[in-house]
Amino acid sequence: MKKSYLLGIDIGTSACKVAVFDREGRVLAAANGAYPVYYPHEGWAEQNPEEWWSAVCQATEETIQKAGIAPEEIAGVGIDGQSWSAIAIDQEGKVLTNTPIWMDTRAQSICDRLNQEIGADEIFKISGNSLQPSYSTAKIIWYRENKPEVYEKIYKILQSNSYIAFKLTDAITQDVSQGYGLHCFDMKKGCWDEEMCEQLGIPMGFLPEICDCDHVVGTVTAKAATECGLAEGTPVVAGGLDAACGTLGAGVIHTGETQEQGGQAGGMSICTDEYKADPRLILSYHVVPGKWLLQGGTTGGGGVMRWFEHEFADYERMMKEQTGASSLDQLNEIAEKVAPGCDGMVFLPYMSGERSPIWNPYAKGVFYGLDFAKTKGHMVRACMEGVALSLRHNLEVAEEAGADAEVLRSMGGSANSLLWTQIKSDITGKPIVVPASDTATTLGAAILAGVGVGFYKDYDEAVSLTVKETRRHEPSPENKAVYDKTYQTYLELYKSLAHMMTAK
Numbered sequence: 001m002k003k004s005y006l007l008g009i010d011i012g013t014s015a016c017k018v019a020v021f022d023r024e025g026r027v028l029a030a031a032n033g034a035y036p037v038y039y040p041h042e043g044w045a046e047q048n049p050e051e052w053w054s055a056v057c058q059a060t061e062e063t064i065q066k067a068g069i070a071p072e073e074i075a076g077v078g079i080d081g082q083s084w085s086a087i088a089i090d091q092e093g094k095v096l097t098n099t100p101i102w103m104d105t106r107a108q109s110i111c112d113r114l115n116q117e118i119g120a121d122e123i124f125k126i127s128g129n130s131l132q133p134s135y136s137t138a139k140i141i142w143y144r145e146n147k148p149e150v151y152e153k154i155y156k157i158l159q160s161n162s163y164i165a166f167k168l169t170d171a172i173t174q175d176v177s178q179g180y181g182l183h184c185f186d187m188k189k190g191c192w193d194e195e196m197c198e199q200l201g202i203p204m205g206f207l208p209e210i211c212d213c214d215h216v217v218g219t220v221t222a223k224a225a226t227e228c229g230l231a232e233g234t235p236v237v238a239g240g241l242d243a244a245c246g247t248l249g250a251g252v253i254h255t256g257e258t259q260e261q262g263g264q265a266g267g268m269s270i271c272t273d274e275y276k277a278d279p280r281l282i283l284s285y286h287v288v289p290g291k292w293l294l295q296g297g298t299t300g301g302g303g304v305m306r307w308f309e310h311e312f313a314d315y316e317r318m319m320k321e322q323t324g325a326s327s328l329d330q331l332n333e334i335a336e337k338v339a340p341g342c343d344g345m346v347f348l349p350y351m352s353g354e355r356s357p358i359w360n361p362y363a364k365g366v367f368y369g370l371d372f373a374k375t376k377g378h379m380v381r382a383c384m385e386g387v388a389l390s391l392r393h394n395l396e397v398a399e400e401a402g403a404d405a406e407v408l409r410s411m412g413g414s415a416n417s418l419l420w421t422q423i424k425s426d427i428t429g430k431p432i433v434v435p436a437s438d439t440a441t442t443l444g445a446a447i448l449a450g451v452g453v454g455f456y457k458d459y460d461e462a463v464s465l466t467v468k469e470t471r472r473h474e475p476s477p478e479n480k481a482v483y484d485k486t487y488q489t490y491l492e493l494y495k496s497l498a499h500m501m502t503a504k
């Protein structure tokens with residue numbers, strides 16, 4: 001049977017997305033599978049990888065069925081996933097406990113201790129990243145100190161995409177783009193650093209061998225085929241970090257090109273061909289060989305709207321039954337009626353502490369500027385502007401680090417909002433191109449599979465065939481002038497409140 005299609009799987013924070021693409025990047029069908037984030041204590045955020053797998057199985061079956069193709073027509077599968085998991089599996093491949101995810105900051109005191117003992121500069125020199133609790137590193141040590149019954153059974157530590165690759169193929173892998181989660185990963189050489197592993201107290205035996213993201217790690221097993229509806233024997237590539245796959249799926253593969261992301265998390269990734277680290281930012285390898293991504297990664301992105309909708313949109317959900325407009329679309333409508341600058345309201349989007357560039361796990365979300373004249377529309381718009389202000393903050397720090405962004409290429413669910421994308425363009429003063437919103441990340445994963453199985457000659461060919469511009473936003477100089485003032489308030493607000501945002 002002719003192998004004409006590629007399948008991409010994305011382990012996002014709010015849901016897994018699966019999509020099947022043809023060679024030109026057209027989406028034949030897509031499906032989502034939702035799962036919860038558990039917040040058992042303040043600062044904790046966990047997910048159950050077995051729930052990811054169930055969601056992947058359901059969404060993959062649904063996608064193939066909706067596409068109306070035979071599973072045998074799929075030439076390859078690529079998987080991408082959220083960063084900084086610490087999925088502990090035993091010798092039989094059983095998940096030993098829920099994994100703390102990238103939003104989880106429970107291990108702050110372990111980071112403080114290691115930064116003191118080893119030296120924050122020494123750790124940064126090897127890893128290109130400052131040691132913070134959101135990364136995988138301290139989570140593994142947390143198991144040792146707080147869950148010895150789990151720790152003593154650990155065979156390997158996996159990342160989100162490598163766990164799904166394992167469920168599909170039985171192969172235990174670690175791709176190069178997710179290496180940045182561990183501070184014993186040498187960010188200049190792209191391999192584990194044995195000495196730093198030892199200093200940090202991470203057994204080398206826990207860490208799978210590093211491979212390229214487009215490396216075929218195995219084929220779908222008979223068991224996985226029955227569970228998820230793929231054909232036994234379909235090649236699976238290692239895949240990579242979701243932000244990096246979304247970057248590829250948004251067409252960012254050359255130095256200086258920049259992705260802007262609005263999934264649960266927000267931020268941006270600037271593509272570079274030289275090692276350029278800054279302790280205030282995040283550095284990873286791109287999924288495209290020979291490139292790095294200098295990232296701004298915030299905790300509040302699309303997730304802010306998701307939270308707002310969940311807590312405050314009962315009315316809009318009720319109205320959906322009458323008008324057919326989704327609650328998110330209705331929130332966009334009321335926000336659009338409010339002027340840029342939100343009549344002085346400012347929102348700090350630090351909804352799970354904050355990652356770059358302030359790195360404060362105790363930071364909190366703040367609405368500033370409420371009065372009796374303010375409406376729900378003001379609150380929605382302030383949320384959108386706050387996320388865009390954190391994007392500008394990261395871009396300015398990246399500029400200080402020597403990485404300038406000119407045009408931003410958006411990806412993730414937030415790019416569905418024309419208003420939010422325009423706000424981001426106005427606040428940053430940068431043009432924004434939108435190739436695809438919901439399917440950019442799965443497209444990136446599918447491209448990795450395509451390059452891995454020889455469906456595409458190289459990344460240039462894959463991107464030129466599959467990535468199309470769907471719309472473009474130009475910054476408005478008038479709005480930018482208003483937002484320049486809002487930005488100063490935003491910075492000032494955190495500076496004034498930071499002394500209250502500390503450990504209890």
Ligand SMILES: Nc1ncnc2c1ncn2[C@@H]1O[C@H](COP(=O)(O)OP(=O)(O)O)[C@@H](O)[C@H]1O
Binds near residue numbers: 013307332438
């Ligand atoms: N029309 C919209 N307006 C505003 N936000 C939206 C809209 N559509 C989707 N989003 C946001 O996109 C986010 C989901 O993006 P997605 O890329 O699927 O996330 P993840 O990969 O983290 O699961 C949600 O948090 C949601 O609030």
Ligand SMILES: O=C(CO)[C@@H](O)[C@H](O)COP(=O)(O)O
Binds near residue numbers: 013242295
């Ligand atoms: O940390 C990063 C990238 O470095 C985040 O992008 C997370 O990987 C979460 O991704 P989403 O669930 O928001 O897509």
